[in-house]
Amino acid sequence: MPVDQRVVHSCYHCGARLPPSPVFVALDGRPQPFCCHGCATAAQWIRDADLGDYYRLRSDPGARVDAEAADLGAWDGKELLAEHTVPVDGGCEITVLTDGMRCAACAWLVDRALERTPGVLDAGANAVTGRIRIAWDPARTRLSAVLGQLSMLGYRPYLAGDPAAERQRVADRRQWLLRLGVAGLAAMQTMMLSEASYLDFGHHMSVPTRDLFRWFTLLVCTPVVFYSGWPFIEGAWNGLKRRHLGMDVLVAGSTLLAYFASAVATVRGGPHVWFDAAAMFVFLLLLARLLEQRARRIASAQVDTLARARPVLAVRERADGARESVPLSALRVGDIACVAVGEAVPADGELLDPQALFEEALLTGESHPVTKRSGDPVYAGTHCRETPARLRITGIGTATRLSQLTRLVEQAQAQRPPLAQLADRIGAVFVGGVLLAALAVYQGWRLVEPERAFEVALSLLVVSCPCALSLAVPAALAAASGALARRGILPVRAGALDRLARVTDLVFDKTGTLTRVHPVLEAVEAFDGMDEARACALAAALERDSGHPIAAAFAGEEEHLAVESLQLVAGQGLAGRIEGVDWRLGLAPFAAGRADDGQVWLGDGTRAFARFTMREGLRADAADTLRALRALGLTVHLASGDGAAAVERMAAILGIDDARARQRPEDKLALVHELQARGRTVAMVGDGLNDAPVLAGADVSLAMGEGAALAQRAADLVLTAPELMRVPAAIALARRTRRIIRENFAWAVGYNLIALPLAAMGRVTPGWAALGMALSSLVVTLNALRLMRRSREEHRP
Structure with a gap:
């Protein structure tokens, strides 16, 4: 029987291009092509397990399966199980990561495959996060056997970071979803019951029937207010205890006011109830909150990516x-x-x-x-x-670059920028103003149309809820942080993006920034009886623990000499004692008492014993980076500790007008202060090794993320990759972020300027007010997510 022509060029399971001699396996009476025996075995098992619907339901091809079974015996180790599992009824539970899940059908397949694995008590897969929760009985099966089933299907397991924190996040998310589900169902029922009263234009409904509907509505609305809406009530109470009028105060106040006023009207037989407004308000606010949390989860996915490593x-x-x-x-x-x-490399x-x-x-x-x-x-x-x-x-452990990078990502996620704090302060003033306005509107309507006074005041409170105002900054910053992380740029200090968007001048260091971080030792000249090999050994010993890029030039030299009293003289060089003799390595005046020639010298401070000629290459993207920065309207400066000849040569190649040589850290800081005194906003780009003063003194600083730069904390942003083109990319994204924040603020303010007068005039019912408030929050969130979409559209430099 012929092979299905639609899949003849790709693997039936993983979609990969077929090799010259593909593997064919008959499925449902029809031979299907596979790229390897691993994919063929997985497909055969899926069919034999009666899970063939996976191929019908999936929207993306599956992950390729390794033909050779992975050795998963390490997962049964006592130390690993003790650290990463928790006891549950009947066994243990662990959460693992996998990068093979492409769509919801993958999660469906994983769930059902694990359910059929002997000894598995419970399992749950999340296609969005790539996490798989497995509960199993160690007395009946080993963890490696369970994970072997996953690996056989193409889902290779990885350890998840901080399982306790992840379990708490999963529990919190489930509770939020449950609250949203209760609110959604109850809001629909409340609207249906309320609709009967709204459609009774001729007042033909009898009072007992009307009251019965109201009592049913009260029962349905109660769990919405006190279960689904509990986070807002709790937040309002905590805010009031701190004497802070936040968004939750207005949300909880409006909801409770509508609920209790409706409950009193139900008991007394009053003319109006507003249960529908209370239920819709809670439901729509929960939906907006979950959308915001989703944006934050997408932005923080980098931590899980690092955990997989x-x-x-x-x-x-x-x-x-x-x-x-x-x-x-x-x-x-x-x-x-x-x-x-x-x-993967373990350390x-x-x-x-x-x-x-x-x-x-x-x-x-x-x-x-x-x-x-x-x-x-x-x-x-x-x-x-x-x-x-x-x-x-x-x-090892926290000293690895991977751990340092993970901490920087987590620090970036936890920061609370000044813009967000400003939005909170504005929100608090706004809430106070709205409460006063609602009281004034209520008193005014009491004089004009008393029976509508409460409804109009309630509509004003609901429609003016500052959700959009509160989301304007956090949503945009979360999206921008995610976009930056995917490009290898980590903002590690609060307010870094805002300051970066306002930059007018950039000051570049040369060595390790515009040039490659590892210079090459081109020539060695020895003097006064010094042997070249001995000079290199002395220099290698002095540089060994300095952390300076020049140390790489001596990496291949023998350096088994012990150094005592090692001292780094900023902008000059190194001094230390080797075998009882004091040595200096650095600039000619410092090391050898000679005139500066831009080379590295070895001496005792007065005599020269060797001169090392270094050759350093320009980074491949340095020229393109400077052109991109100038296209953004920025002025570029060069400040280097190297000699005048090397700096002038570099400036000529890159077209930098303001280039300064022999700049000590304090000289670079003085340049930054000089520019700031002229009203300029200055960014410093350096390697983070000896530029801590100027990195801290600039308005915003970017450190190259190679080597020790990850460990330093002077910079505002860290470039995890040695690509200078990420600097203009970060500035462009920061400017877009600032523009979108302004758009969000403009929308929030404009919405309130239109909605508040309409509500005060009685033109908006509480139900429509709740819908308008939710739509306003949705607009702000979707506008912020444009930052992530645009960053994906950009071509990687």
């Missing part, structure tokens, strides 16, 4: 050459780790092999694998490619 176990080489699998917590600095092809280290290829896209955004040579740093979370590698561990 952590391997479960590490392979350690013992002194006798044998290898053993150990938990990451068992690794120590100095251990030798072995990384197989395709596996930071130095490569021991002559050469190896690593994929650093997660940490740096570099799309192509990076070639590392012996002695080069290798970072946790990167993946080994083509050949296995051995490395000596230099950083």
Whole structure:
């Protein structure tokens, strides 16, 4: 029987292009092509398990299945289970991550596949977050066997970060969804019951029937107000205790006022009730709150992406050459780790092999694998490619670059910028003004049409709820932070984006910023009986712990000399004692007492023993970056600690008019202050190693995220990848963010300027007021999400 022509060029399971000799398996009497035996086996199992609806329901192809079964025995380790599982009735529970779920059909398949796995008590997959919750009985099956079922279907498991916090987030989200569901069902029922009264234009409904409908409406509306609306009531109470009039005060006040006034009218047989307005108000506000939370979750997905980079176990080489699998917590600095092809590096280290290829896209955004040579740093979370590698561990746990990056992401998410605080203050004043206005409107209508006074005042309170005003800044900042994180730019200080949007001048450092971070030692000249090899060894020992980019030039030299009293002299060089002799390495006046020639000298302060000629290359995108910055209307300055010749040459190549050489950190700071005194807003771009004063003194600062820059805290933003084009991209996004925040504020203010007078004139019912308020909040949220859409449309530099 012929193969289905619609899928003849791609794998039936994963959609990958077929190899020259594909694998064919008969499914439902028809041979289907597969790219490998792994996908064929998965498809056969899905059919045999009567889960073939997966192929009908899915909207995207599945994940490719490895033909060789992954070794998941490490998941059964006692230390791992103790750290990442929690006890439940009948067994244990763990939450894992996977990057194979593409659509809701994947989650459906995972749920049903795990339900049919012996020993599994409960399971739940989330296609949006890529998380899978598994409860199993250890007495009946091992965790590795359960995860093997997932891996067989193409869903490779990874450890999730902070399982306790994730469980709390999942529980909170479920409760919010339950509150929304209760409010939605009750709001529909309330509207249906209220509609009967609204449509009784001729007043033909009998009073007992009307009262019966009202009592039913009271019963339906009560859980909406006191269960679904409890977060607003609790927030209002906490705000009042702090003497703060926030949005929740107005929300809870309006809801409770409508509910209790309607309840009193129901008991007394009054002419009007407003249960429908209370129920709709709570439902629509919950919906807007969930939309905001979703935007924040999308923006914070980077933390989960980083969590996936952590391997479960590490392979350690013992002194006798044998290898053993150990938990990451068992690794120590100095251990030798072995990384197989395709596996993640467990900790930071130095490569021991002559050469190896690593994929650093997660940490740096570099799309192509990076070639590392012996002695080069290798970072946790990167993946080994083509050949296995051995490395000596230099950083573990929180000292790894991956952990530092994770902390920066979390810090960026937790920040509360001044703009958001300003919006809160405006909101508090606005709430107070609305309460006074509602009281005045109520008194005015009491004089004109007393029977409508309460309804008009209630409509005013509802329609003016400052949800849009409160969401204007947080929604835009959440979307912008997510867009920046995907481009490898992390704002780590509050207000960084706002200040970046106002920048007029940029001051660049040269070494490690406009030039590549690792200079090359081009030539060595020895004097006064000094041997070149000995000079290099002395320089390597002094530079070993300096953290300066020049240290990379001596990485291949023997450096087993002990250094005592090492001292860094900012802008000058290094001083230290080796084998009882004082040595200096740095600028000629500092190290050798000679005139400055822009090279690195080794001496004792008065005599010269060696001169090192360094060659540093311009970053590939430096010229394009400066052109892009000028196109944005920015003025570029260069301030470098290097000699005049090197700085002038760099300025000529890049077309920089204001270039200053031999700039110490205090000189760079003086330049920033000079520009600020002229009314300019200054951004400093540096490597973060010895520029802490000027990074802190600039209006906003960006640090290159290579090496020690991730560990420093002087910068406002950190570029996790060595691509300068991300600087103009960040500025452009910051400007769009500021524009969208202004649009959100304009919408919120404009909406209230129109809605408040209409409500005060009695032209808006409480129900329509609730709908208008919700639509206003929705407009603000969707406008903020444009930031994420635009960032995806931009081509990566």
